[in-house]
Amino acid sequence: MATDLSAFLKQKIESFSVQPVVYAYGTVSRVGDGVARVTGLPGRCYGELLQFESGAFGMAIDLEEDGAGVVLLNTADVIRVGSRVRGTGRVCDVPVGDMLLGRVIDPIGRALDGEEIVSDVYYPVERPAPDLVSRRAVDAPMETGMISIDSLVPIGRGQRELIIGDRQTGKTTLALDAILNQKGKDMICIYCAVGQKASTVSSVIETLRSSGAMEYSVVVAATASDSPALQYLAPYAACAVGEYFMERGRDVLVVYDDLSKHAVAYRAMSLLLRRSPGREAYPGDIFYLHSRLLERAACLSASRGGGTLTALPIIETKGGNISAYIPTNVISITDGQIYLESELFHNGVRPAVNTGLSVSRVGRAAQPQAMRKVSSSLRIELAQYREMAVFSRFGADLDASTKKMLGSGERLTQLLTQGKHELYSLSEKVALLLWFKNSGFDDVAPAQIHDAARAFLQKMHETCGDALAQIDRTGDFTPQQEQAILQAARS
Ligand code: ATP
Ligand code: MG
Numbered sequence: 001m002a003t004d005l006s007a008f009l010k011q012k013i014e015s016f017s018v019q020p021v022v023y024a025y026g027t028v029s030r031v032g033d034g035v036a037r038v039t040g041l042p043g044r045c046y047g048e049l050l051q052f053e054s055g056a057f058g059m060a061i062d063l064e065e066d067g068a069g070v071v072l073l074n075t076a077d078v079i080r081v082g083s084r085v086r087g088t089g090r091v092c093d094v095p096v097g098d099m100l101l102g103r104v105i106d107p108i109g110r111a112l113d114g115e116e117i118v119s120d121v122y123y124p125v126e127r128p129a130p131d132l133v134s135r136r137a138v139d140a141p142m143e144t145g146m147i148s149i150d151s152l153v154p155i156g157r158g159q160r161e162l163i164i165g166d167r168q169t170g171k172t173t174l175a176l177d178a179i180l181n182q183k184g185k186d187m188i189c190i191y192c193a194v195g196q197k198a199s200t201v202s203s204v205i206e207t208l209r210s211s212g213a214m215e216y217s218v219v220v221a222a223t224a225s226d227s228p229a230l231q232y233l234a235p236y237a238a239c240a241v242g243e244y245f246m247e248r249g250r251d252v253l254v255v256y257d258d259l260s261k262h263a264v265a266y267r268a269m270s271l272l273l274r275r276s277p278g279r280e281a282y283p284g285d286i287f288y289l290h291s292r293l294l295e296r297a298a299c300l301s302a303s304r305g306g307g308t309l310t311a312l313p314i315i316e317t318k319g320g321n322i323s324a325y326i327p328t329n330v331i332s333i334t335d336g337q338i339y340l341e342s343e344l345f346h347n348g349v350r351p352a353v354n355t356g357l358s359v360s361r362v363g364r365a366a367q368p369q370a371m372r373k374v375s376s377s378l379r380i381e382l383a384q385y386r387e388m389a390v391f392s393r394f395g396a397d398l399d400a401s402t403k404k405m406l407g408s409g410e411r412l413t414q415l416l417t418q419g420k421h422e423l424y425s426l427s428e429k430v431a432l433l434l435w436f437k438n439s440g441f442d443d444v445a446p447a448q449i450h451d452a453a454r455a456f457l458q459k460m461h462e463t464c465g466d467a468l469a470q471i472d473r474t475g476d477f478t479p480q481q482e483q484a485i486l487q488a489a490r491s
Contacts, residue, residue, distance in 0.1 A: 023086045024040070024042055024043055024044075024086065025040060025085065025086050026038040026039055026040035026041025026067060026068070026084070026085045026086075027082060027083070027084060027085070028052070028079060028080065028081050028082060028083050029067070029081065031080070032272075034071060034072050034075045034228055034229065034269070035069065035070065035071050035269065035273055036058060036069075036072060036079060036085075037068075038067050038085050039066055039067040041060075041067060041068055041085060041086075044060050044063055044068055044087050045060075045091065046060065046063060047059060047061065047091045047092055047124075047125075048060045048087055048089070048090065048091055049088045050068075050070055050087055051085065052079050052083060052085050053084045054077060054078055054079060054083070055077075056072065056073075056074060056077035056078075056079055057072075057073045057108075058070035058071060058072045058073060059071050059073065059092055059229055060087075061269075061273070062273050069273040069274075070085070071227070071228065071229035071232070071269055071273070072227055072229060073108060073227060073229050073230055074230075075226075075227040091124045091125075091126070092108060092124065092126075092233060092237075093109070093123060093125060093240075094108060094109040094122065094237045094240050094241060095118075095119035095122055096121050096240065096241050096243075097121055097244065099118070100218045100241060101215065101217070102214045102215055102217070103117065103218060103219070104205060104218075104221060105117060105219070105220055105237075106220070106222060106230060106234075107220060107222050107233035107234040107237040107238075108125075108230070108233065109237075112221060121244070123241075123243065123244060125233055125239075126236055126292075127243060127296065129296045129298065130296070130298045130300060130304070133301070134301055134303075134304045135298050135299060135300060136299055136302070137299070137362075137365065138299050138308075138362045138363070138365060138366050139157075139299070139366050140251075140308070140366055141154060141155070141156060141157070141363070141366045141368055141475075142157045142187075142366075143155075143426060144177060145177055145423030145424055146174065146178075146351055146418055146424075147416055147418060147429045147432065147433070148353045148355070148416035148418070149174075149351070149353065150367075150371060150426075150429055151375035151378055151416075151429065151433060152353070152355050152375065152382075153338055153353070153359060153360040153363065154360055154363035154364060154366065154371070155178075155310065155360060155366075156299075156360075156365065156366030156367075157366065158298055158300075158308035158309065158310055159297070159310055159311075159335050159336070159363055159366075160294050160311040160312075160313065160333070161310075161312055161334060161335060161336050161337065161338060161363070162312075162313050162314075162315060162331060162334040162337040163175060163312055163314045163315070163338050163340065164314070164315045164317060164322060164330075164337050164338070164339050164340070165316070165317060165339060165340030165341065165342070165352070166316065166317050166318070166319070166320055166340075166341075166342045167316055168342075169340040169341065169345045169352055170340055170350055170351050171257070171316070171340055172200075172204065172257055172314070173351075173421075174340070175255040175257060175312050175314060176204060176255075176421075177420065177423060178253065178255070178312060179213055179217060179255065180207075180211050180213050180421060180423060181423045182213075182216065182253060183211075183212065183213060183216070186250075186251065187216065187251045187253055188216055188217070188218070188242070188245045188250055188251070188253070189213065189217040189218075189252075189253045189254075190238050190242050190253070190254045191204060191218075191220070191238075191257065192220045192234055192238035192254065192255060192256050193220070193221040193222070193223065193234070194222055194231050194235060194256065194257065194259070194261050194262045194265070195223070195224050195231050195258075195261030195262065195264065195265055196224060196258075196261070197224055198223040201219075201221050205219055207421070211421070218238075218241055220234055220237050220238040220241065222234040224261075228272075231261065231262060231265035232262065232265050232266050232269055234262070235256045235259070235262055236293060238254055238256065239254060239293060239296050239297075239309075239311075242254045242309050243296065243309065245307065246298070246305075246307035246308060246309040247300075247304075247305060247307060248305065248307065249306055249307045250307050251307065251308045251310075252307070252309045254297070254311050255312045255314070256311065256312070256313040256314060258313070258314035259290055259314065259315055259326070259330060260316045260326055261316075262289075262290075263286060263289065263290070263326045267281060267282050267283065267286070270282075279325055282326075286326070287329050287333075290313075290329060290333055291333050294311055294313060294330075294333045294334060295333075296309065296311075297309045297310060297311035311334075313330060315327050315330050320341065320342065322339065322357070335360065335361045335362045336359045337358060338353055338358045339354045339357040340352045340354070341353075341354045348417070349413060349416075349417055350417055350418070350419070350420075351418065353416075355379060355382050355383075356382075356386065368475035368476065370426065370427075370474075370475055371429065371433075371475075373476075374430055374434050374437060375433060377437075378433070381412060382412060384405065385405065385406065385408070385409020385410070385412070385413070386409070388402060388405060388406055389406060389409065392406060407442075407446075408442070410446045411436070411441050411442075411444065411446050411449055414447070414449035414450065415433075415441065415453060424457075425468075426471060426472050426475065427467075427468035427471035427472045428460075428468070430471055430477065431468065431471075431489075432453055434482065434486070435485075435486070435489050440456070440486075440489055440490075441453075456489060459489065460488065460489070463488040463491075464484050467484050467485055
C-alpha cells in the first residue's frame with residue numbers, strides 16, 4: 001500500500017508540468033472623463049480589451065511604444081492613477097446567435113433586459129467588409145410599407161439607404177415602420193440606438209414588442225448616459241450581430257439611429273485622447289469611421305450563401321443643412337438618401353419625404369415589376385406640380401390645364417402620406433397608384449384622399465382579393481388583373 005502510494009506520488013511529480021501564464025502589465029498614468037493613459041503594457045493590439053485592477057474594462061485604441069490610450073467602457077468605475085492594467089488578448093466582441101432574437105443588449109453583449117446572454121459564438125465588433133467577389137448586385141426589394149418610399153425611392157436588400165432630416169421629422173418612425181413591415185417576410189431586424197435618451201429607446205422597444213416585431217428583432221443600445229466608448233462601439237456591434245445571420249444566408253435589416261450622435265461620441269473620445277482636431281473638431285479619420293461600418297452592408301453571392309445585410313443609417317441635420325460635414329460624408333458613402341423635411345412634416349405631409357432631394361441609386365433594379373409599372377411617371381409629375389405650385393402662389397391667372405395639374409399634384413401628395421405604423425402591402429400600394437393613374441381620385445377633394453383611399457382598399461379586399469393576393473405573390477400583374485381591379489373600383 002505504502003509503495004503504491006509512493007509510486008503514485010512519484011509518477012505524479014514526474015508528470016507535473018508548470019504552464020506559466022504570462023501577462024504584460026502596465027500602469028495607469030492619467031485618468032479622467034472616460035479615458036485613461038497607460039504606460040508599459042507592450043505587445044497590445046488595436047481594440048484589445050484591457051482589464052484594470054478594480055475589474056473594470058477599457059479598450060486600447062491609441063497604441064504607442066511606451067503605452068496606450070484607453071477608453072473606458074463604464075465611466076462609473078473607479079480607476080486610480082498608479083493602479084495596474086493587464087491585456088486580455090481579446091479584442092472587443094459580442095455574442096451572436098439565434099438566442100439574441102427578442103433581446104436588448106449593450107454593445108459588448110451584456111443583457112439590458114434581464115437574463116444573461118449565453119453563447120458559444122462571439123464575433124469581434126470590428127470585422128472586414130465582404131470583398132468584391134463575394135458580392136452580387138442588389139436584386140430583391142426591401143419594402144418599407146410606405147407608399148411614398150416604395151414607389152419613389154425603392155430600397156433593395158443589401159442596399160445602404162440614408163434617412164436624413166432635422167430633429168422631429170419622423171426619422172425614427174420611418175425606420176421603425178420598415179422593421180414592422182418585415183413581419184412574416186423572413187427578415188431579421190436589428191435596431192441600434194446610439195446616444196439617445198433611455199426613455200426614447202424604451203418607447204421604441206415597447207412599439208416593437210406590442211406589434212409583435214420583437215420576435216425577429218434585436219436591439220443594441222448605448223444611451224446618452226453611456227460612455228462615449230460604448231456609443232462608439234454600438235453600430236459595429238449591431239453590424240456584427242447582423243453579419244452572423246447574413247453569413248448563414250438570411251436577410252438582415254440594420255437601423256443605425258443615429259450616426260450623427262455616433263460621430264459626436266467619437267469626437268469626444270478623440271479629443272479626450274488628445275488627438276489633433278480637424279474640421280468642426282472631428283478627428284481626421286471621421287470619414288473612415290462610417291465608411292468601414294457601412295461597407296459591411298452587402299448582398300452576398302450564391303457561393304457565400306446569398307445572405308443580405310441592408311443598412312438604414314439615420315443622420316440628423318441642423319436647420320435643414322444637408323451639406324454640412326457629417327451629412328455629406330454619409331451621403332457619399334450610402335447608395336441614396338431619403339430626405340425628410342421639417343416644413344413638409346409641419347404641413348401634414350407625413351412621411352415628410354422631399355421627393356426632389358431623395359434618391360435611391362440601386363433599389364430601382366430590385367423594385368417589383370408591378371410597382372415599376374404604376375410608379376414610373378410619379379416623380380416627374382410631382383416635380384412639375386412643385387414647380388407650378390410655386391408659380392401659382394403669385395396669384396397668376398391659371399388656365400384650365402394648369403389648374404387640373406395642380407389639383408392632381410395635390411391629390412398625389414396626399415395619397416403619398418400615411419399615418420405612423422399604418423403599412424400597406426405591395427398589392428394595396430399598386431392598386432392605389434393604379435386607380436390614381438386612371439383618374440379614379442379626380443373627383444375627391446385633396447383633404448378627403450386619405451378616407452377615400454381607405455374606402456377604396458376595403459372595397460378591393462372585398463371584391464378582388466384574388467387579384468391582390470396574386471400581385472403579392474408574383475410581384476407583377478397581368479392586363480386582365482388590371483382590368484379586374486379597375487372594373488371593381490368603378491362599380
Ligand atoms: P428625433 O430627432 O427626436 O430623433 P425623429 O426625427 O426620429 O425625432 P420621430 O421621433 O420619428 O422623429 O417622430 C417625431 C414625432 O412625429 C413623433 O411624435 C411621431 O409620433 C410623429 N410622427 C412621425 N411620423 C408620423 C406619421 N407618419 N404620422 C403621424 N405622426 C408621425
Ligand atoms: Mg429619432
